[in-house]
Amino acid sequence: MEIRIEGLGKHYESEGRTVKALDDVDLTIPGDRIFTLLGPSGCGKTTLLRCIVGLEAPDAGEIRIGGELVWSKERGVNVPTEKRGLGMVFQTYAIWPHMSVFDNVAYPLQVRGMGRREIADKVAGVLRFVQLEGVERRSATRLSGGQQQRVALARALAAEPKVILFDEPLSNLDAKLREETRKELKTFLGKLKITAVYVTHDRVEALALSDDIAVMRAGRIVEIGTPQQIYFHAQHRFVADFIGRANLIGATVRGHDDATTFVDTPLGPIACERRDLAVGSEATLCIRPEFMRVAAGARAGDDNVNGGKVGDGSIGDGSVGGGNVIRGVVESLAFVGEVYEAEVRTGGLLLLARIDPGVDIHEGDAVSLCVDPAHCLLVSR
Amino acid sequence: MRPSRPALTSTLIVIVALLTVAPVLMLAFGSFSQGLNAFGHFTLAKYAAAYTDPALLRVIANTLVFVVGSTIVATGLALFLAYLNTRTDIPFKFLFGVLAIVPMMIPHLLFSVSWGLLLNPSNGLVNRALQDAFSLQDAPFNIYSLPGMILVEGLLNMPVAYLIVAPAMASFDVSLEESSRVFGAGTWRTLMRVTLPVLRPAILAAVVLGVVRSLASYAVPRVLGTPGRVDVLATYLYGMIATGYSPDYGKAAALGMSVLATSIVLIWAYRRLTAESGRFVTISSRGWRPTVIELKGMRMPLFVVVALLSFVVVVLPVAVLLYTSFVPYSMVPGAAAFAQMSLQHWREVIGDPTSRLALRNSVFLGVVGATLGVALSLFVAYVIVKVRTRASGLLETLTYLSFSFPGIVIGIGFMWFFVRTPLYATLTALLVGYIATYLPYGVRPLASAFVQVHAHLEESSLVCGAGPLTTMRRIIVPLLVPGVVSAWILMATMFLRELTVSVVLSRPGSEVLAVQILGFADDGLWGKLSALGIIMIVISTALVLLATFAGARFKAAQASAG
Numbered sequence: 001m002e003i004r005i006e007g008l009g010k011h012y013e014s015e016g017r018t019v020k021a022l023d024d025v026d027l028t029i030p031g032d033r034i035f036t037l038l039g040p041s042g043c044g045k046t047t048l049l050r051c052i053v054g055l056e057a058p059d060a061g062e063i064r065i066g067g068e069l070v071w072s073k074e075r076g077v078n079v080p081t082e083k084r085g086l087g088m089v090f091q092t093y094a095i096w097p098h099m100s101v102f103d104n105v106a107y108p109l110q111v112r113g114m115g116r117r118e119i120a121d122k123v124a125g126v127l128r129f130v131q132l133e134g135v136e137r138r139s140a141t142r143l144s145g146g147q148q149q150r151v152a153l154a155r156a157l158a159a160e161p162k163v164i165l166f167d168e169p170l171s172n173l174d175a176k177l178r179e180e181t182r183k184e185l186k187t188f189l190g191k192l193k194i195t196a197v198y199v200t201h202d203r204v205e206a207l208a209l210s211d212d213i214a215v216m217r218a219g220r221i222v223e224i225g226t227p228q229q230i231y232f233h234a235q236h237r238f239v240a241d242f243i244g245r246a247n248l249i250g251a252t253v254r255g256h257d258d259a260t261t262f263v264d265t266p267l268g269p270i271a272c273e274r275r276d277l278a279v280g281s282e283a284t285l286c287i288r289p290e291f292m293r294v295a296a297g298a299r300a301g302d303d304n305v306n307g308g309k310v311g312d313g314s315i316g317d318g319s320v321g322g323g324n325v326i327r328g329v330v331e332s333l334a335f336v337g338e339v340y341e342a343e344v345r346t347g348g349l350l351l352l353a354r355i356d357p358g359v360d361i362h363e364g365d366a367v368s369l370c371v372d373p374a375h376c377l378l379v380s381r
Numbered sequence: 382m383r384p385s386r387p388a389l390t391s392t393l394i395v396i397v398a399l400l401t402v403a404p405v406l407m408l409a410f411g412s413f414s415q416g417l418n419a420f421g422h423f424t425l426a427k428y429a430a431a432y433t434d435p436a437l438l439r440v441i442a443n444t445l446v447f448v449v450g451s452t453i454v455a456t457g458l459a460l461f462l463a464y465l466n467t468r469t470d471i472p473f474k475f476l477f478g479v480l481a482i483v484p485m486m487i488p489h490l491l492f493s494v495s496w497g498l499l500l501n502p503s504n505g506l507v508n509r510a511l512q513d514a515f516s517l518q519d520a521p522f523n524i525y526s527l528p529g530m531i532l533v534e535g536l537l538n539m540p541v542a543y544l545i546v547a548p549a550m551a552s553f554d555v556s557l558e559e560s561s562r563v564f565g566a567g568t569w570r571t572l573m574r575v576t577l578p579v580l581r582p583a584i585l586a587a588v589v590l591g592v593v594r595s596l597a598s599y600a601v602p603r604v605l606g607t608p609g610r611v612d613v614l615a616t617y618l619y620g621m622i623a624t625g626y627s628p629d630y631g632k633a634a635a636l637g638m639s640v641l642a643t644s645i646v647l648i649w650a651y652r653r654l655t656a657e658s659g660r661f662v663t664i665s666s667r668g669w670r671p672t673v674i675e676l677k678g679m680r681m682p683l684f685v686v687v688a689l690l691s692f693v694v695v696v697l698p699v700a701v702l703l704y705t706s707f708v709p710y711s712m713v714p715g716a717a718a719f720a721q722m723s724l725q726h727w728r729e730v731i732g733d734p735t736s737r738l739a740l741r742n743s744v745f746l747g748v749v750g751a752t753l754g755v756a757l758s759l760f761v762a763y764v765i766v767k768v769r770t771r772a773s774g775l776l777e778t779l780t781y782l783s784f785s786f787p788g789i790v791i792g793i794g795f796m797w798f799f800v801r802t803p804l805y806a807t808l809t810a811l812l813v814g815y816i817a818t819y820l821p822y823g824v825r826p827l828a829s830a831f832v833q834v835h836a837h838l839e840e841s842s843l844v845c846g847a848g849p850l851t852t853m854r855r856i857i858v859p860l861l862v863p864g865v866v867s868a869w870i871l872m873a874t875m876f877l878r879e880l881t882v883s884v885v886l887s888r889p890g891s892e893v894l895a896v897q898i899l900g901f902a903d904d905g906l907w908g909k910l911s912a913l914g915i916i917m918i919v920i921s922t923a924l925v926l927l928a929t930f931a932g933a934r935f936k937a938a939q940a941s942a943g
Contacts, residue, residue, distance in 0.1 A: 055840050081843040088844040094837035098859045107855075108845035159846065 001066035001162040001195050003029040003052060008061035010047055010219075021047040022058065023219035029197060030212070031066075034189055036198045038206040039216035040242070045199045046167055048216070052197065053088055053165055054081035066162055082111075087156030087164040091171060093148045095140040101127075101151055102136040108159040122158060130154045130188065146177050153188065166198040170205060182208060203243050207231065215239045233273075237379045240286040247351045251285040251378065253277045260373055266347040270324050272376035283378045289341070291375035292326075292353035294367050324376060326351070326369040333363050344369060390764050390772045397761060397776060400817035401783045408641065408794030412634035417800050427631035436617075437636075444613040446527055447534065447602070452591035454535025459542035459587060462687065467551045469674045471684055476691050481543045483695045486921060488878035489537055490895050491914040493604035494902060495698035496533050498911075500524035501608070504711045506701070513713065525609030534601045536694055538594050542587035545655075549583035568674065586654040593647045596640065597787035599881040604902060614640055618789050619884065622796070630796060637790035648785035699918065706911035726908035736913055738890075739897035742808055743877050743917075746815060746893065747924060751823075751873035754816045758823030758868055759861075765824070766831035784821040788881025791818055796885055806888035814882045819875050823868045830864025859935075866932035873928070874921045 010022040021044045029035045037045040050056040052063060054070065057078065063071040065086075070079040087108075096104055102123055109119045127133055130150040135143065140151050149169060156164050169185075170178045186209055189196055200206055206213050207227040214224045215238070223230065223239045234240040241248060251263035251270070256279075261272045265285055277283055328346030340355040344367060353369055355361065415422050431437070466477040484492070499507045500522045508520035523529065557579060561571040577584070599615045606616055618640070621633040676683060704714065707722040730736050765777045783791075795814045804810045834857060842852040880895035887896045894917050901910035 053844055055843070080848075081840070082846045082848050084844075085846065086844060088841065090837040090841055092835055092837045094835065094841035096838055096842075096856060096860075097833075107842070107847070111845060111847040111851055155841075155845065165844075 002031045002064075003027075003066075003163065003195065003197070004062075004064040005029075005048075005052075006062045008048070008051060008058050008063065010044075010051065010056065010058045020044075020219045022051070025061070025219070025221060027214065027221055027224075029195065031195050032193050033211040034196045034198060034209055036200060036206045036210035036213045037216055038200060038203065038213050038242070041201055043216040044219040045201075045216050047219075049165055049167055049197060049199045052163075053086055054079065054084050085159070085161055087159065087161035089149075089152045089156050089164070089166045089169045091168045093152040093169075093172070095148050095151055097139070097141040099140060100136065101132070101138050101140045101143070104140045104151055105154045105158050108155065112159060123154075126154045126158050129157070129191075145173050146181050149173065149181055150184075153185070157192075161194075163195045163197065166196065166200075168200055169198075170200070170202070178205075185209065207243070215242060232377070234286070234377065234379055237284045237286070237381060240284075240377060240379045245289055245352065247285075247287045247289065247349075249285040249287070249349060250381075251283050253279050253281050253283060253378075255279055261378060263378065266349055267326050268347070270371075270376055271373040272378050273374055275378040277378065282381055284381055286377040286379050287351075287371055287375065289352045289354040290339075291371055292344075292351070292355075293370040294342075294353065294355050294359055294361065324371045324373060326371065328367060328369065330361060330363050330365045330367055333361065342367075386764065386768050387770075387772065389760065390768060390770065390776060393757075393761055393764055394772060394776050394779065396757065397779045397820070400813070400820065401779050401786075404786075404791050404794030404798060404817060405641065405782075406794075407797040408634050408637060408790065411630060411794070411797035412638050414631055414634075414797075417630050417797065424631075427629075427635040430629075431632045431635040436612075440612050440614060440617045443527065443606075443611055444596070447530055447606075447613050448592055448595045450527070450531035451534035451538060451595045451598075452588055454531060455538035455542045455591045456546075456584065456587050458535065458539045458690070459546050460584065462539075462543055462690075463547035463550045465683060465687065467547060467553075469676050469683075471676060471680060471687065473684065473688075476687055477543075477547075479695060480687075480691050481540045481547070484537065484540045486874065486918070486925070487695075487698055488880075488895065488914075488917060488921075489598070489600035490604065490878070490880050490898055491702060491918065492537060492698050493533055493601045494898075494907075494910060494914065495701040496524055496529070497604055497608075498701050498705055498711070498907060499697070500529065506711070506713055509711075509713045523609070524605055525611070527606075527611055529609075530601050530605045530611065530613075533605060534595050534598055537598075537601065538591045539694070541594065542591055545587040545590065546580070546583050549580055553579065582654050586651055589647050589651040589654060593644055593651070593785060596644060596647075597789070597881065599789055599884065603899065615787065615789050615881075618793070622793060622885065630793060633793050634797065637787075637793050640787055641785075641790050644785040644787055644790075645782070648781070652781065699915075702911040702914050702918075704911075705907050706915055707908075709908065711907060726912045730909050730912045730916070733909070735892060736897055736909075739892040739894050740913075740916065740920075742811075742892060743894040744920060745808065746811060746879070747873045747877035747920075750812050750815050750876045751869050753812070754819065754823045754872045754876075755827075755865060755869045757816065758820065758827050758872075759865070761820070762824050762827035762831050762864075766828050780824050781821050783818055786818050788818060788879075789885060792882045792885030795882070799886065806891055808891050810886050811879075811883060811891060811893065814886050815876050815879055818882050819872055822871045822875055826867040826871065827861070827864045830861050833864075834860045862932055862935055866928050870925050870928045873924045877921050877924065878917060 005025055005027040008022050008025040009020070012019045012021055023044075025048065037048060039045045047056060051058050051071070052065070058071065058073065060073050062069065062074070065084065069075070069077050070084055071077060096107075099107070105123045105126060106119050109122055114122075123136070127136065130153055132147065132150050132154060135147070140148065143151065152169070170181055173181055182205055198209060210227055212224060213227055213230050215222045215230065217238055222236050223234060225233070230239060230243050234243065237248060240246050249265050249267065251265045254262045254264050254269065256262070256274060259274050261274050261277065263270055263272055263283065263285060270285060272285065275283070326346055328344040328351065330342050331345045331350065332343045334341045335357065338357070340357055340359070340361070342353045342355050342361070344351045344353055351369070361367065412427055413423050413425070415424050415426070462477060462480060465471045466474055497505070499505050502508065502520040502523040502525060505520065505522065505524065508522055511517060511521050524533070553576070558571050558575055561575045566574060597615065599619065602611070602613045602616045603619070606613060612620070614636070618633050618637055621636075622628045622630055705711070706726050707724070708718050709721055709723070709725065712718045761776060761780055764773045765780070792814060795810070795817070799805045799810045804813070838856055838860070839852055842856045843849075847855065878895055879893065880899065883893045883896050884899065887893055894913065898910055898913055898917070901907070901913065
């Protein structure tokens with residue numbers, strides 16, 4: 001079920017200053033997909049979610065859920081939370097401590113006046129769905145964090161809502177459990193035909209779970225796209241930076257050809273994925289650390305240990321043979337398990353590169369970094 | 382969406398200010414007035430009279446020794462017990478729970494009387510038994526002395542100190558100690574250099590609270606100090622307004638101002654310290670267990686000490702009262718005593734119209750006062766916790782102001798007020814005085830109940846499709862019930878035994894149990910006193926059981942409705 005948001009605004013007064021939590025937000029959340037609102041804390045993502053569910057009243061704009069107008073400042077429409085027919089999983093789970101698991105899950109059905117028999121059947125069904133059979137009579141707060149999370153999910157699903165909302169539901173779990181629960185959640189949601197709106201500040205969670213991601217900053221939506229689009233083809237510097245680790249380098253557009261845009265940077269000329277930017281305009285070059293391939297530098301000899309992807313002796317020119325080559329000196333090297341993380345000093349900049357642990361490399365070595373133009377992303381300043 | 386509720390907040394501020402600020406203001410005005418009937422005629426004469434009295438120096442010295450001594454006893458015992466309970470392998474740990482809770486159920490007045498019955502120099506049971514056994518000329522113990530008062534007050538305040546210190550010790554991050562051990566310090570050095578310093582805020586909080594309580598204490602000095610002519614500020618103040626002499630409310634107010642100011646400063650310090658101790662003591666969220674220190678050879682001897690302490694604090698006072706209520710006069714337990722046991726004192730007390738009136742009044746004040754007090758506390762706690770505006774902060778300060786009220790002093794403040802109204806010498810006057818003095822006891826459990834009701838619990842009910850009324854009925858009220866029950870119990874038992882405010886405000890016709898018991902003590906009618914005291918303890922316990930039962934029934938009803 002589609003959610004349409006138009007011109008939504010919300011501001012707070014805080015210590016005499018006006019904070020815009022939502023700044024004229026227009027957004028269409030498509031039906032039957034997992035849609036994530038991603039952004040740093042204070043970007044307005046939770047406020048937006050709470051406006052959708054009706055726990056906050058916006059100052060301006062309209063919200064429609066499946067064509068039904070639930071909020072309009074101008075027309076004075078405000079469907080109260082309990083009449084919007086949604087489901088929600090709270091950050092704290094909000095499991096009622098004085099009720100059993102069964103009562104927690106049955107609650108939305110009870111308040112809808114459903115018969116006892118039917119409630120029992122539905123609760124059993126939804127508990128089976130979240131794999132929580134056999135704990136119906138337990139006090140819900142006695143369960144483990146992961147189980148409580150599933151009770152919260154079961155409660156949100158019990159009344160078969162049109163839309164289910166998640167407010168950072170994994171942030172209270174420890175790292176390992178968070179990963180497991182995330183996978184579970186993905187499985188559960190994959191089996192349902194339901195519109196899910198998911199709020200998080202965790203980029204890995206957003207990438208792993210979502211069909212679509214909207215990145216937010218300072219009360220505005222910066223960019224919307226699939227996880228791949230957002231990660232590989234971001235338009236904005238903020239988005240590129242927020243969604244993953246990135247080397248961000250100032251660049252000036254020099255020219256284009258069919259598939260490539262050429263820029264000047266402190267690293268020298270670099271060939272990038274094509275972006276339609278005016279020649280001479282300023283942009284930001286974004287290179288993710290994992291796309292920097294390392295060849296030993298000139299002084300270290302021609303070992304070719306990294307699979308022969310080296311720009312084959314032509315070091316010195318920025319972009320040769322379709323690949324960019326950047327020369328520098330390894331300033332620090334840290335082994336973090338699956339890779340080395342190297343800081344490479346070049347052109348007055350310090351670049352982060354993730355290096356295959358099989359490569360024989362040491363601090364102080366001169367290296368050449370090869371980057372495919374397809375992985376050189378130009379984003380807004 | 383945090384509601385600001387300005388109308389509710391300001392109404393509550395007016396009510397609570399009437400209860401807590403008004404008596405303080407009346408006390409201040411009164412201290413500059415000539416007398417109860419000459420209110421408002423400005424004079425400094427009362428201050429001059431109060432502070433130049435040559436007896437005052439002696440009283441202050443006694444008060445200092447009493448307060449410091451009893452605080453050391455209370456905190457020392459609390460630390461000892463808390464350490465044994467939380468950090469060692471001492472057996473029968475349930476005893477510590479008993480030690481921490483049960484003494485609070487025994488009214489201070491009766492606790493003091495029972496110690497008087499045991500250790501008074503003329504016919505104390507223990508003294509007499511020892512004299513008989515060892516053919517001593519003089520009584521070996523005299524409870525009617527500063528050391529006696531210090532011991533009894535210390536034992537009375539120990540549970541309060543324990544309840545502050547023990548949780549801090551239990552939540553102590555044990556790695557702090559372990560690192561000390563790693564660097565080569567032994568158990569004792571670690572205790573002195575790491576454990577106690579880290580717990581300092583909690584310990585200081587216990588000390589400050591002990592000082593405030595013993596400074597305000599009236600029962601112990603009255604029962605144990607007055608016979609030995611050891612006056613402290615509380616009894617000295619009461620002496621100025623006691624009917625029978627020529628009461629001087631102006632002088633009492635002038636001196637009371639200093640006691641009140643001291644108390645307010647101390648409570649301010651206490652609240653700062655408890656806020657700090659929350660930050661200081663590190664509670665790790667992982668499921669860890671503090672290393673248990675093995676007592677080895679000391680295990681049993683230390684346990685005997687704890688068991689003895691439990692006996693002395695919990696069993697002995699009630700046993701002594703029960704015994705005294707059955708024997709015709711003070712006699713050492715033995716065949717002769719048991720042969721003469723009768724229900725005579727009980728019959729006399731039950732037949733005594735004043736005692737019956739006092740009983741009725743106290744039960745009325747306990748039930749009605751606690752109900753009204755909890756109703757007020759419910760709104761106050763709601764505003765303090767859920768409405769976080771500047772006004773709600775003011776309300777919180779006003780509420781906890783009365784936490785620092787020494788009963789006698791605030792009673793004098795109320796006297797200046799009530800004497801000008803038709804409420805003078807009525808039960809309503811006592812009711813107002815009680816609620817004002819004990820408001821924090823109602824607000825505190827309810828505030829923690831409201832804290833527990835996280836906004837998400839309410840909101841998720843709305844999202845599930847329940848309207849505001851259903852949410853109130855099925856989510857908020859059931860979650861608050863335990864807080865309401867404990868607030869009601871606390872207030873009802875406090876009111877039932879109330880002595881210090883009552884002793885000032887009570888007049889013929891508005892007698893209450895504690896005042897009547899004190900009257901028996903003054904007349905040396907120990908048998909009747911004990912019978913009435915036991916009745917008081919039984920009613921207290923019954924109220925506690927009743928409220929707990931009602932709370933459990935409510936929960937069960939809620940569960941079956943769902």
